[in-house]
Amino acid sequence: MLDPWTYAEIEDYGRLMEEFGIERFLASELPGTVEVPRLFKQGIVFGQRGFGPVLSRMRMGQPFAVMSGLMPSGRMHLGHKMVIDQIKYFQRFGAKVFIGVADLESYATRNMPLAKAREIAVESYIKNYLALDIGLEGLEVYFQSTRSVVKDLAFALGRKVNLSTMRSIYGFGDQTNLAHLHAPLIQAGDILHPQLKLGPMPVVVPVGVDQDPHMRLCRDLSASTRIYNPTVTSDGKVGVFVKVDENVRDLISRAEGVLREIGFLDLRPIPDYKAIYVDSATPGDIPTMDSALAELEHRMGHPGMMAPASTYHLFIRGLTGEKMSSSKPETAIFLDDDIEEASSKLKKALTGGRDTAEEQRKLGGNPNKCSVFETMLFHTVTDDKEISRIEQDCRTGSRLCGQCKKEAVSHLGSFLRDIKEKRSQREHLVNDIISPD
Numbered sequence: 001m002l003d004p005w006t007y008a009e010i011e012d013y014g015r016l017m018e019e020f021g022i023e024r025f026l027a028s029e030l031p032g033t034v035e036v037p038r039l040f041k042q043g044i045v046f047g048q049r050g051f052g053p054v055l056s057r058m059r060m061g062q063p064f065a066v067m068s069g070l071m072p073s074g075r076m077h078l079g080h081k082m083v084i085d086q087i088k089y090f091q092r093f094g095a096k097v098f099i100g101v102a103d104l105e106s107y108a109t110r111n112m113p114l115a116k117a118r119e120i121a122v123e124s125y126i127k128n129y130l131a132l133d134i135g136l137e138g139l140e141v142y143f144q145s146t147r148s149v150v151k152d153l154a155f156a157l158g159r160k161v162n163l164s165t166m167r168s169i170y171g172f173g174d175q176t177n178l179a180h181l182h183a184p185l186i187q188a189g190d191i192l193h194p195q196l197k198l199g200p201m202p203v204v205v206p207v208g209v210d211q212d213p214h215m216r217l218c219r220d221l222s223a224s225t226r227i228y229n230p231t232v233t234s235d236g237k238v239g240v241f242v243k244v245d246e247n248v249r250d251l252i253s254r255a256e257g258v259l260r261e262i263g264f265l266d267l268r269p270i271p272d273y274k275a276i277y278v279d280s281a282t283p284g285d286i287p288t289m290d291s292a293l294a295e296l297e298h299r300m301g302h303p304g305m306m307a308p309a310s311t312y313h314l315f316i317r318g319l320t321g322e323k324m325s326s327s328k329p330e331t332a333i334f335l336d337d338d339i340e341e342a343s344s345k346l347k348k349a350l351t352g353g354r355d356t357a358e359e360q361r362k363l364g365g366n367p368n369k370c371s372v373f374e375t376m377l378f379h380t381v382t383d384d385k386e387i388s389r390i391e392q393d394c395r396t397g398s399r400l401c402g403q404c405k406k407e408a409v410s411h412l413g414s415f416l417r418d419i420k421e422k423r424s425q426r427e428h429l430v431n432d433i434i435s436p437d
């Protein structure tokens, strides 16, 4: 079982993907029109669920949205920055971005007072998002506690799931407080509400793999609100099924109209089966059909929410080798660390170096196991040629860890200085991006 609130070391991502049906994220499929960030190319973003519709919108320049959240309970570190890097990438394809401050969840699961949560969110996260140059166009930051549409949707979605399912997904026991029990529904409200505001569209949620239970619940909940289900039948045919019992003939006839409009002409409606079979369609056509049918549902006054997609990134190794964590300052570089403090942590960081300089010269180091190299690769060295040179020199033994750390400290210093400067230049924009409700 994956627990979104408790960190557990994941030893075998492959097994986890198989067990939970997570698909591989293929960076090679991303459009070549915008430079693909290293965290995709290097496999840090390794998995996805339902990303196909988002990908096709990116390729065709059509609307899609990104939903992200922040848990206001600690300082922002470099691990958190990776989500912002993903968001910035999606923004380059015109994505609308919603960032929900999970203040209700933080209260329910960590007893964090709402006022304190707001202060942490603004000071430690939102100001840094601005400093990292998150795009302002189409960006909305909001607090769960003040966004009625999220809370109302969470309440309504509660009708679609029972206690037994919540226990089996999250392992809730008799001692779980009821606010905690409700928190996943608030998350579902977060993830699905952009489609209430913008209409049906693919929404991608970049998360760590420990958040997958929320995504599975949320995808099931979105499906439970739908009228039509385009799917592959057990005998391999593509069909659209009506999920309600009233007005079936009318619903079938409306769906036929929409399917014809998007180019499917060989339709075999069978009202007794509440189905339309589409003989020429392949499984690859289902996202297009689903999107068009969701639009139809929306026009008919229903939510028509498409299942949200997710991307999964690896847990980032901390400077000490364990997971990067706000509660263990020695494991992480924080975006508001002063340079001396950050440099001292980096100097003590775990490397992929050998026991002696002599061995390292002979056998080379291992940048894949080195937190210093990861800091440069994903955060502080943007020049591809330079990072390749560092990697190569490490592997061939012409670079030793002491010298390398000095260089890494210098890069980190420039990075933190730059962030600090940008924080003060852009902090006046905080109120522009926080939505009042």
Ligand code: SF4
Residues within 6 Å of the ligand: 351, 352, 353, 365, 366, 367, 370, 371, 372, 373, 390, 394, 395, 399, 400, 401, 402, 404, 405
């Ligand atoms: Fe890491 Fe640099 Fe040492 Fe290689 S030389 S293991 S990159 S610190």
